[in-house]
Amino acid sequence: MAAIVLESISKYFGTAAAVDNANLEVETGEFVTLLGPSGCGKTTTLRMVAGLEQNSTGRISIGGEVVSDAAQGFFIPPERRQLGMVFQSYAIWPHMTVFDNVAYPLRIRRKSSQEIKDRVTNALRLVEMERFADRPAPALSGGQQQRVAIARALVFEPRVLLLDEPLSNLDARLRTQTGDEFRQLQKRLGITSLYVTHDQGEAMALSDRVVVMSLGKILQVGSPEDIYRRPHSREVAAFFGSPNFLEAEVKDCRREENGSYRLDLDGGWKGLCHASGELAPGSKALVMVRPENMYLKSGDRVYGGGMSWNGIVKESIFRGANRSVSIDTAAGLLHIELNALSNPRPGENIEIFAAENSAWAVPA
Amino acid sequence: MTDNTAGALPGRNIAALGSASAVQTWPSRYLSGKNVLVATLIVILGFLAVYPLAMLFYGSLHSTPPGMAGEFNLNGYRSIMNWTNFVVLLNTIGISLAKTIPSLALAVLLAWIIARTDTPWRDKLEVLITLPFFIPPILTAMAWGMLGNPQVGLLNQVWKWMTGATVSPINVYSYGGIIWHMMQYSTPFLFLFIVDIFRAMDPSLEESSRMCGASRWRTFRNITLILMLPALTNSFILSLIRGIESFESPLFFGTPAKIEVITTEIYNSINHRATPDYQYATALSFAIMVLMFVLVVWQWWLLKGRTFTTVTGKGYSPNIMKLGPWKWVTFGFCILFFIVTVVLPVGQLIIGSFFKFFGFYSWDMLTTEHYVAVANNAEVWRAFFNTMLLGLLGATAVMTLGSIVAYVSIRTKWRGRRLIDALAWLPWMMPGMVLGIGFLWAFAMLPGPIPIYGTIWALMLAYVALGTPISVRVMSSAYAQLAYDLEECSRVHGATFFQTMWRILIALAWPSFAVGWVLAFFGIMRELSASILLYSVGSEVLSVVLLRLWSNGLAEQVSVIGLMMMLLVILFRWVQLKLIKSRISTL
Structure with a gap:
């Protein structure tokens, strides 16, 4: 069963189309990357899946359940979509400790304190940050903040993980290493992931499938090798190298x-x-x-x-x-x-x- | 940072290449000019802030009024230690707290409406909401005195006419009246702070909370509000300090009801006693300074290490909440605020100016005689020209001083810059009333025949002292936005220090200068508490003349002058908004 289905979704800001009639299916456990230059609509697409933007047309389903249908005026707000999300700026709340940041989704769901403790510890161990649980969040480096953001997104076992350029604020060496670690973690947990990036190398190395976007349109969907070696159009071909x-x-x-x-x-x-x-x-x-x-x-x-x-x-x-x-x-x-x-x-x-x-x- | 990277190696090479004499004379000449500037600034600021403060302390120990022979004793401090003054202190703090808390709540609500909802015409509403902050408090105080007068106030008359009641529901001469009037200033003041915090916050901090399953309301409580807490605390204390310094509201609404606060008590002890008791007033002033100092230290202590950087500089627009039909409710709320704080008082001034006697509103009472009376009143014209002169010169002086002080304190590494910064900031803790008394003593103690007291220059000095902390702040933030590279690049491309200042720094910072200038002008135009102590015949300003006319029962002429001032306020505010807009588009 497809974990995410986008059926001819568009997003208009005024009269300009940020996303224009996009169709996509993401299978359960799959790692799909939205790739394109800045302003191509990839982040807007991700935010529509998250529910942070409302799609102007079309229908979005997650786990077989419709979460937004523009024609019906139906829209489930982001907090009820059961998704995990990692932001480009990580959005680690500076007024909480690492533990509190990760525990937040569980506290919202009124879990018992014992369960919160266990699951937060597990999540932090997953990203090798358990030693930092009591640190105040601002005292972390960029790479550590990124790990905390991932732990927070995973701790309540979301249906889908959304990532908005999570590696772009890291330096080049850390970027490769963190990317590879995250890909291993994703495979191990088998969690469906939708990932946004403008970095071709990152998209190649991490994804099961890559979605190439330009000017709000999806140009081609395929495995990294397909996209690289067998592009459908000159635009896609010229995008790499x-x-x-x-x-x-x-x-x-x-x-x-x-x-x-x-x-x-x-x-x-x-x-x-x-x-x-x-x-x-x-x-x-x-x-x-x-x-x-x-x-x-x-x-x-x-x-x-x-x-x-x-x-x-x-x-x-x-x-x-x-x-x-x-x-x-x-x-x-x-x-x-x-x-x-x-x-x-x-x-x-x-x-x-x-x-x-x-x-x-x-x-x- | 730039010093380490840019200065280390190339600097040594240049020094080695240059001739020995050039290396020796250039820095020494440079250093001496720099020292002269620093010394000059210290003398000027010392005279404006430290000297009156020292004289205040001297005066509090001196048994006779300024300029008379007397002895030193502690009678002043002894005489302020009594039960009445304890009540005065409680009143001062209590009233300030009572106006700050609802103002803060209201300001947060209004700021949220303007910054985070899709309420229609938000940009226009923002201008309307902030307008009351720029109206001199003395104007609205008089207007509310007429609106809420328990016998003949317009609001009471309308209420009685509508309901047939015989008892007036509103009496502004009460605690409620003082607080009500103060809130009209502190709400837009707090709003100006808070709306920018709402705008600057990284929206992903809130979005990630929603993704974690928290509702909008929960996110607002758990994330938005907590992140704003340091800034809110800061604004809270600022507003509390402003409330303690406030003079107009308790003077107009408290004194008639026998409710005294520290500022009115100081004023009364000098102006409304058979013999002015300067030692008592000075001792009381010193006491209020101590209170201020405690508050400021508390503020520092609270904010220590509690500033969350929530601004990422990424050009995201903040989260806008779609309110649906509710947006008309929020729109109406903003309009209601504007009506209550601006339209009602200004409307009262207009009505008041056209009727023969205030309070008797019938067709046969309509007249323009008050306009004629004001136009023929030489004292009003003199005060008008004095105010304009002081405003134009004073604002220019304040901003020039502020620009130089801010430059030295944040863009140089000169020795003494911290002292300069601290001196410029000192008047921030001094209410106008206290500074006025300090200057009274200071002018009287000046050696030899320096005839400042009794001229408008006495007022000018007080205004410059009162305005400097704000002008330094405005210019500091303007400079802080300009990267050092801009200056360094200009120097590298062959411009001298002064060319760089003129063509780069001033060229880029002048909009802030202009905005600050208008603020300083407003500050001078509305100033009452220092002016009332320092003016003398011939050097009256508009606010003082207004107060005198009001005390003589000429509310109708007061309305006419008030309308003139309102026109000025609107004109300058319009110019200021134009400037801000053009600055945003160029930077």
């Missing part, structure tokens, strides 16, 4: 067994690649090849399918772990990431190639 885009004409298009399409292309060069939708022969396609999936052709190794280009090295920048090289080819200027040890010099004529399974076409 800075891929090469090559214009080409479709010569042939065949359906594969796994549901994708295999294309034969001509853009002054010839090659094979895949696409998610059918592209009619003769139509224009845009081929996405990521810089890290291109290789220098050397010796007489045999390369299965794919495509290759000849060109002159324009620039070669050593970056430590790898080397960024730009190559002037008939298809335009291509950027590739090479092993730092190979060292093509500017002016040198080289041949590069991309395997068939790493090139992906989207409609131009």
